[in-house]
Amino acid sequence: MAKKPKARMINVRLLSMAMTGFFYSFTRPRVARPMSMLKYDPIVRKKVLFLEQKRKGK
């Protein structure tokens, strides 16, 4: 049986760089570059850098 094709869109997790463990989840095309953005971290109550976490099972 043919293998199931990989999905075009993937769910990614953007982790707070304030080391609070807080994260946002986004959906992006698989072929796009990894995401990074400045966003609000409610634990430190500031805008901090969020970087995409490396995906597991690869």
Place this chain on the structure above:
Amino acid sequence: MAAATSRYVELAKQLHPRLQRFFAKYPPTQILPKTTAENTIKDGATANPFLPHKHPVTGRWQDPEFSLRRQAELVKLARSAGVEELMPFTHKGTEERIRKRVEEGLQVKGTGVGQKVKGHLHERMLATKMEKRRTAMLGMPRLVREWRKTGTRGWKKFPR
């Protein structure tokens, strides 16, 4: 001398009847304070009525004369009358209780002198976690500056 004795008698009569009966039966001077340590009666000494003791002939253990509940009641009465030091040694005595409290702390493990409460893992790791967060926040402006300079396209350092 006689006057002093009669004054003591007067004072003793003001004690609670239970205490009066107790002291009549076990006059403080006749109880060896530390009979108790060996728990065996020697030479006709009166055994501490608050502690179990070994019978000198049969060698069997005898229960204390007073149950722990009654010991506690008597100690409380004696304390309120200010004559607790006349009572024989008992585990319910104030000194003994304070000593045990110092030694063991509350019933909660780790609250005694020189002991530490273990706590949950997250409580033990709290200081480390906060320190990590603090250093991360201190380095944040630099990281953001770097990130702005590189731009999202060229950024390579992603967390695991």
